[in-house]
Amino acid sequence: MPRVTFLYCGERTGEVEVNTSLLDAAKVVGLPLNHDCGGNASCTTCRVEVQAGMEHLSEIDFDEQDLLDRESLSEPRHRLACQARVLGDVVVRVPTSKWEVPG
Numbered sequence: 001m002p003r004v005t006f007l008y009c010g011e012r013t014g015e016v017e018v019n020t021s022l023l024d025a026a027k028v029v030g031l032p033l034n035h036d037c038g039g040n041a042s043c044t045t046c047r048v049e050v051q052a053g054m055e056h057l058s059e060i061d062f063d064e065q066d067l068l069d070r071e072s073l074s075e076p077r078h079r080l081a082c083q084a085r086v087l088g089d090v091v092v093r094v095p096t097s098k099w100e101v102p103g
């Protein structure tokens, strides 16, 4: 199974089934990402910065690219965790802005 590593206040790593979204993978490793729109590619609060393994994520689709472009996040390393599905090992960094650990 693919290994997913989240960098946020240290490192959390776990293994997930192929095609698991990064948003669900974060839950697996005990890091509940914000997802204000419920995973519908319309808020960007779930965004992450891919540090390694971009080629091991599902291809970006029109809706995701359109939202990232509108929010000026279209530089290639950003992905929406609710849309990107894990196909192989990947390392992502969770931005500290617009994100906090839920109480």
Ligand code: FES
Residues within 6 Å of the ligand: 034, 035, 036, 037, 038, 039, 040, 041, 042, 043, 044, 045, 046, 047, 080, 081, 082, 083
């Ligand atoms: S949860 Fe809103 S864009 Fe991913």
